[in-house]
Amino acid sequence: MSAEVIKQLQEAVQFSPENVPLRLHLAQVLLQDYQYIQAEEQYRKVLELSHDNIAAQLGLARTFYHQQKYSVAIVVLEQLEHQEPDNFDALLLHCRILVKENSLEAARDLYQHMLQLNPGFRDETLDGIFRMPQQQYSAAAEDEEDEEIEKIFTLEKPEINFNDVGGMTREKQEIDLKIIKPLQFPDLYKAYGKKAGGGILLYGPPGCGKTYLARATAGQIQAEFINVGIHDVLDMWIGNSEKNLHSLFELARQSKPCVLFFDEVDALGANRTSMRNSGASHLINQFLSEMDGIAANNDNVLIIGATNAPWSLDPAFRRPGRFDRIIFVAPPDQEGREEILKIQLRNKPTEDIDYRAIAKVTAGYSGADLKAIVDLAIEDKLMEALQKGIPQPITQKELLKAAKTHKATTREWFNTARNYALYSNEAGLYDDVLKYLDIKK
Ligand SMILES: Nc1ncnc2c1ncn2[C@@H]1O[C@H](COP(=O)(O)OP(=O)(O)OP(=O)(O)O)[C@@H](O)[C@H]1O
Numbered sequence: 001m002s003a004e005v006i007k008q009l010q011e012a013v014q015f016s017p018e019n020v021p022l023r024l025h026l027a028q029v030l031l032q033d034y035q036y037i038q039a040e041e042q043y044r045k046v047l048e049l050s051h052d053n054i055a056a057q058l059g060l061a062r063t064f065y066h067q068q069k070y071s072v073a074i075v076v077l078e079q080l081e082h083q084e085p086d087n088f089d090a091l092l093l094h095c096r097i098l099v100k101e102n103s104l105e106a107a108r109d110l111y112q113h114m115l116q117l118n119p120g121f122r123d124e125t126l127d128g129i130f131r132m133p134q135q136q137y138s139a140a141a142e143d144e145e146d147e148e149i150e151k152i153f154t155l156e157k158p159e160i161n162f163n164d165v166g167g168m169t170r171e172k173q174e175i176d177l178k179i180i181k182p183l184q185f186p187d188l189y190k191a192y193g194k195k196a197g198g199g200i201l202l203y204g205p206p207g208c209g210k211t212y213l214a215r216a217t218a219g220q221i222q223a224e225f226i227n228v229g230i231h232d233v234l235d236m237w238i239g240n241s242e243k244n245l246h247s248l249f250e251l252a253r254q255s256k257p258c259v260l261f262f263d264e265v266d267a268l269g270a271n272r273t274s275m276r277n278s279g280a281s282h283l284i285n286q287f288l289s290e291m292d293g294i295a296a297n298n299d300n301v302l303i304i305g306a307t308n309a310p311w312s313l314d315p316a317f318r319r320p321g322r323f324d325r326i327i328f329v330a331p332p333d334q335e336g337r338e339e340i341l342k343i344q345l346r347n348k349p350t351e352d353i354d355y356r357a358i359a360k361v362t363a364g365y366s367g368a369d370l371k372a373i374v375d376l377a378i379e380d381k382l383m384e385a386l387q388k389g390i391p392q393p394i395t396q397k398e399l400l401k402a403a404k405t406h407k408a409t410t411r412e413w414f415n416t417a418r419n420y421a422l423y424s425n426e427a428g429l430y431d432d433v434l435k436y437l438d439i440k441k
């Protein structure tokens, strides 16, 4: 939304301050433009004029949600639900907030209620969180627990290594120095009084290769890879099975060398204060001490975490020996994009491809976006081959066409990250984000 439109709306509202639909429209536009504080102000004014306005209540709750003021958001939603118990948008937002607050049981009940109201509805994230029924844990007998753990967290030996990762030179180098070399030359590190251990936290916009790089790290040193979604860990908490968390770290120790990868760590590290009453803080403390244990014993277990929201992470996670190296995984640069395209098209029939030209028109695209472009181009070609009956190589034409259809998906992330980088950049944590955005401090 352009600043011009907002300005015009603001002027119009000044002219007729009592015009509820107009003000509501301004609020909506501000919300879409990520201006949460300003949107909050406008929604509040609408509610002063029209107390029961459902749209304004919902909008206000949304602004709170985006500012992570979850408890006030719930207060507003409860009032709304009192007037309109089956307002689906309100219930969905409510459910997401409960997840953020780790009230997972309540969230699950609510989600089930929503599915009753609207059986066709599916929310991928919520589905992912609730995928594991609680019974699975309570039913598991004690001695079956280890087996259970292995079922939930599968060990894999990744077949990719650093050669399959395009660009990311700096990230690979950091991982090499910080966690691979200490593993290969423990005595050397000891001689210099440098302690091995500690974890690496990768953060950045979606699709830029965090998970992929972690997997390739394991492949690089032929280690086992355990991919742990933090929501799985939170599910353990629902199942009252704290022992499982310990077993997970044990499993990693028994399978060394091993890369233990924690995805969405922010879900676990979300300010402990907001979890204080939920019982989950318990689990977090246990998680931290398990991590300290790994660091202390130099156990040949490498810990890598990933998050899209590093600002939600409790600072306790960043202490030495824990996630003490934090790396920004940016969208690939020109050279990185060329390499990723080459990797994605490797072993596929191609003809006359000007990688540089495609990389030029895809600035800001993530690795996943580039993969999507290649997939689109292949589909295109496949259709043609089916029609004509002869297979044909993929060419520049389909790739450029696909780049026009599929746009970069990293922009929204930077809209949020920019604010944190500008206004809560403690200890220069987000300097790399500022550098990427070309903002001078
Ligand atoms: N540097 C890269 N080289 C080759 N392929 C890449 C690269 N980066 C991303 N990809 C491709 O994009 C896909 C998505 O990347 P990945 O899942 O690792 O992103 P992510 O940063 O973990 O995203 P999210 O934050 O959504 O979890 C990968 O499976 C891979 O196919």
Ligand SMILES: [Mg+2]
Binding pocket: 210, 211, 212, 263, 306
């Ligand atoms: Mg990922």
